Each structure stands twice: as C-alpha cells, then as structure tokens.
Amino acid sequence: MKKKKTGGLPLSRRVARRVEELKPSGIRRFFDLVVGRDDVISLGVGEPDFPVPWRIREEMIYSLEKGYTSYTSNIGLPELREGIAEYYTRFGVTAMPEQIIVTAGVSEGVDLAIRTLIEPGDAALIPEPCYVSYKPLVEICGGEAITIPTVPDFKLNYDMLMEYKEANAKILVLNYPANPTGVSYSKKELEEIADAVNELDLIVLSDEIYAELTYTGRHVSLAALNGMEDKVVVFNGFSKAFSMTGLRVGYVIAPPDIFAGMLKIHQYCMLCAPITGQIGAIEALKSLDEVDRMRAEYMRRRNFVVKRLSEIFEIKKPEGAFYAFPKISSTGMSSEEFAEGLLMKKNVAVVPGNAFGECGEGYIRLAYAVKFDKLKEAMDRIKEFVEEYGKS
Amino acid sequence: MESVELEVLRLLEENARMKDEEIAEVLAIPVDRVREIIKKFKDDGVILKYKTIVDWEKVQEDFVYALINVKVSLTREKGYDDIAKRIAKFSEVHAVRLVSGEYDFQVVVKGKSLKDIAFFVAEKISTIPEVRDTFTHFVLRTYKEEGVNLFEEEEDRRLAFVP
Numbered sequence A: 001m002k003k004k005k006t007g008g009l010p011l012s013r014r015v016a017r018r019v020e021e022l023k024p025s026g027i028r029r030f031f032d033l034v035v036g037r038d039d040v041i042s043l044g045v046g047e048p049d050f051p052v053p054w055r056i057r058e059e060m061i062y063s064l065e066k067g068y069t070s071y072t073s074n075i076g077l078p079e080l081r082e083g084i085a086e087y088y089t090r091f092g093v094t095a096m097p098e099q100i101i102v103t104a105g106v107s108e109g110v111d112l113a114i115r116t117l118i119e120p121g122d123a124a125l126i127p128e129p130c131y132v133s134y135k136p137l138v139e140i141c142g143g144e145a146i147t148i149p150t151v152p153d154f155k156l157n158y159d160m161l162m163e164y165k166e167a168n169a170k171i172l173v174l175n176y177p178a179n180p181t182g183v184s185y186s187k188k189e190l191e192e193i194a195d196a197v198n199e200l201d202l203i204v205l206s207d208e209i210y211a212e213l214t215y216t217g218r219h220v221s222l223a224a225l226n227g228m229e230d231k232v233v234v235f236n237g238f239s240k241a242f243s244m245t246g247l248r249v250g251y252v253i254a255p256p257d258i259f260a261g262m263l264k265i266h267q268y269c270m271l272c273a274p275i276t277g278q279i280g281a282i283e284a285l286k287s288l289d290e291v292d293r294m295r296a297e298y299m300r301r302r303n304f305v306v307k308r309l310s311e312i313f314e315i316k317k318p319e320g321a322f323y324a325f326p327k328i329s330s331t332g333m334s335s336e337e338f339a340e341g342l343l344m345k346k347n348v349a350v351v352p353g354n355a356f357g358e359c360g361e362g363y364i365r366l367a368y369a370v371k372f373d374k375l376k377e378a379m380d381r382i383k384e385f386v387e388e389y390g391k392s
Numbered sequence B: 001m002e003s004v005e006l007e008v009l010r011l012l013e014e015n016a017r018m019k020d021e022e023i024a025e026v027l028a029i030p031v032d033r034v035r036e037i038i039k040k041f042k043d044d045g046v047i048l049k050y051k052t053i054v055d056w057e058k059v060q061e062d063f064v065y066a067l068i069n070v071k072v073s074l075t076r077e078k079g080y081d082d083i084a085k086r087i088a089k090f091s092e093v094h095a096v097r098l099v100s101g102e103y104d105f106q107v108v109v110k111g112k113s114l115k116d117i118a119f120f121v122a123e124k125i126s127t128i129p130e131v132r133d134t135f136t137h138f139v140l141r142t143y144k145e146e147g148v149n150l151f152e153e154e155e156d157r158r159l160a161f162v163p
Helices: A028-034 A054-065 A080-090 A105-117 A132-138 A158-162 A187-200 A258-267 A275-284 A287-312 A335-346 A374-391 B003-015 B019-026 B033-042 B080-088 B114-125
Strands: A100-103 A123-129 A144-149 A171-176 A201-207 A233-238 A252-254 A362-366 B064-072 B092-098 B104-110 B133-138
Touching: A028 A335, A054 A132, A054 A275, A080 A100, A080 A252, A080 A275, A100 A105, A100 A258, A105 A132, A105 A171, A105 A201, A105 A233, A105 A258, A158 A187, A187 A233, A275 B064, A287 A374, A287 B003, A287 B019, A335 A362, A335 A374, A362 B033, B003 B019, B003 B033, B064 B080, B064 B114, B080 B092, B080 B104, B104 B114, B114 B133
Parallel strands: A123 A144, A123 A171, A171 A201, A201 A233
Antiparallel strands: A100 A252, A233 A252, B064 B104, B064 B133, B092 B104
C-alpha cells in the first residue's frame, strides 16, 4: 500500500493553522438543503438574472474566433483601462489608466489590497452586516478584523467611526451600495465619513461593485471627495452592472504606492484577468444603455418587494444593489430557523442574515434578481409561511 | 430617470395584462394615479389597443404572412398618405410602413395560403392606379416578434445560493 505523504506532520496539521482557523461560509449548509428539491424559487442568489447583453457576448465570441486567447499585460488591456478611467468620471473620480489594475473580479482586488496593506497585528475596521470575504481575508494575513455593528440603520457615520479611535486601525472596508443591506451613502454622508477617515488616518477599501445599481440618483465614490484620492482604493467590476459574473472582470483604482504593491501580488498570483472577459468589458463600457434598462427593472422589483415585505416585517428601503434585508425576529425564529423553515415548507431560498456578521442575526437577505412573476410568487409564499409558522 | 407616465407605458408595452395594483406597487405610486395615467393615455390615443403576441405555429393555425414591397408613383392629387390609407384599409393588411430606399411602402399581408395572398396582391394592391410595382416575399418562419424571441430562452444556470 502506498503511504500517504504528510510532510512529516499528522494529517490534521497539514493545513496551515491560520487557514484552519477560518470559519467556513455560513451559506454552505444551505446548499445541501436545496439539493434535490424541485420548484424552489431562489432569492438567495447574489448575481443578476439578466443574461449578459448580447452585443457583449457577440464581441467575446468574435474575439475567440479571431484567436484572442493569450495572456494580457498584467494590469489589463490598455483599451479597457482607458475605458474604465473615462467611465469612472461619472462617479466623480479622475483616475489615470496607469492607476488601474484589471483583476479577476472585485474578490481578487480586495484580496490584493488587504495583502498589500495588512501586516500581522494590523487592525481593519469592517462595518457589519457585510459581504462575507472581508473579515477572513484580513484574518488570513494575521490582521485583526474589528467589526462595527451598524444595526438597525446599517449605515456608518462619523460618531460610530470615532468610537474606534483606540483601535488604531489601518484600514476601513466600506461597501456601498451594500450587500446584504442595500444601503448606500449620499455625498454628504460620505463627507462625514471622510472627516473621520482623516482624523483616524485610515486607508479605505471602497467596494463599489453595485455603483450602477443605485436608485437614489447617481452613485458618488468616496475617492471623489477632496483629499480622499490618496486614501481610497476603489473596487468595481462588470459582474453586477453587466451581469458578467462568471467572466471574472473587476478593477481597482489605487494610489501609486498601494498600486505598486498590489500589482506585485497580482502578477504572481493571477498574472492577468481572463482575456475574453476583458474584451467583453470593453464592449460593456460602450453599452451603458443596457445598464439603464436593467437598473429600471431592478428598481421596480425593489419597490414591489419593499411594499410586500413591509406588510409583514420591519424593513429599511434599500437605496441600491438588489437585496432587501428585512427583520424577521418578530416571527420568533432565528435567521437560520427562518431560512431553513422557509426552504423546507415553502420552497423559497433566502440567506440568513447572520451569514453576514453576528449583528445580522434576526434578519434575512433576499435577492430580487429574479423575474417578476417568480418574485410575486415568492412574496406570497413568504407571507403564507409567516402566517402559518410565525409567532402571532 | 423617466417620468412615471412613461414608465407606465413601458410596463404595459411589456405586459398588457399587468394589473393596475401591480403597476402601482412597482412604481411606488397610488393605484388611483395609475388609473388616471392610463385613462389619459387612452383618451389621447397614445394607448391604442392591448394585444397578445401569439406563436401561431404552435397551434397549427396556418396563417401565411408576406412582406410586400410596393413602389408607387405620386401625383399632384395623390400623395403617400392617400395611397397608404387606401392600402391599409384592407383587412388582409397587417401593417403598412413608408420606408426609405428602393421602394416606397412595406406592406405586411396576412392570409390563409400562399395563393390567397398572391391573388390578394394581384387583385387589390397591384390594381391601385398609383402602384407601379410589387415584390412579394413570403415569411417562412418568424424568430422574433415585437421584441419577443420565439425560441427557447436560455435556462437559469445560477447556483441557488451566492453570497
């Protein structure tokens, strides 16, 4: 019999401790529950239901026919970076193409930035509930993730940040419009945050992947504010606005020193973002009408979902993204009990709020990235579920 | 952002059976306002009719469509509008458009058979004094109608849970 190689360590010790100590994603368990069930309406999907606009797909198909299958420059195709620089002026940011790295989605970008900035012992401020990756990425670098609970408004402000003065944190991770809560910030609110950022001397990782899906006017980037350009790393991409999730194209706009650090890691770990996606992204920037069409449809769904949910739950009206985050604790159930019960009894999949941080307990996240008919049916089923199983 | 009036039109254009209450919900306006907007559009002749897009091939209802390109000669007395109206009034005629290019009108004719349409064109369209020439193209298959693809849409391949 062949002997298993363990590198001289017992099997249980092969995986690095800092990896072993990471908590697995809270959503995992629900994958197993949903397997084999028919007629499930999933509001658990954090990606658009619209297909990639056909003109973008055509460009990608054509590029494959022409043989565009090689690596690109580490930082990405020049035409794409120029396009991004011009495009980002709509959010108030004047960036040079030389400041932009095209990444394999925002996920890679955030990882690069955290690895570039965090040394063991450095602290990162992370408002919760928030997207699932920020905290583990900080911890994997030996950093300390200090979560700031933002319930019930889900918004960070000057005073809240200043309470963490003693933490001596190095970075703040901000995501707006936010997954899972849908909240966003006006220019005025961002100015307040910028004041605290200055006083605490923070570097901000500004995850703006849902920027195009803002329903309260045009998104403003934190990097657009006076004096912020040197303190903010902007992340965005093509996944949400153009439905290009699986094509993995994101980008970062970073101050020169941080840019240089991130590029080093990027060239070793990723080399470049997939070329097909990059070519699609160039076409996407010429297809902004498609985004307007999709945004309008998301906004209608948002209005509908908020109206229906507010008849049952306490809910804050989302300002962007495609998520609603109602408070379900009035049913007497925990987030996980609710999500599991709703799936088992009514075949509607949602994500328990505590998957996005402890303070998300008592909430659920619903993604309204599904066709209107299904959304209607799902709302009816949720209502039935609460009437039948909720505490009256 | 578009005005709420235009948004109502867009929703109805997409789905004529959408209920007033649903329109109110998705636009976050009172249902009375929706009714008022629709009434005004009907009164003003903006909303003309509610129709259904049918894939007739699926029910073996054999209609034949043809695109007839029509060249006309204008006279002092008879302009495009006059000729177009004359063509449009036939119940067999589905659509009439004035177009640029080689010919003047594109006429869509609906009939029970190829012969049916051929005779209609020969007897009713070609005989109009101002009509100089007609070119008939029979429709063999329709792939997209009124912005709706008449073929199977792609399936949803997303995972049930994505953080």
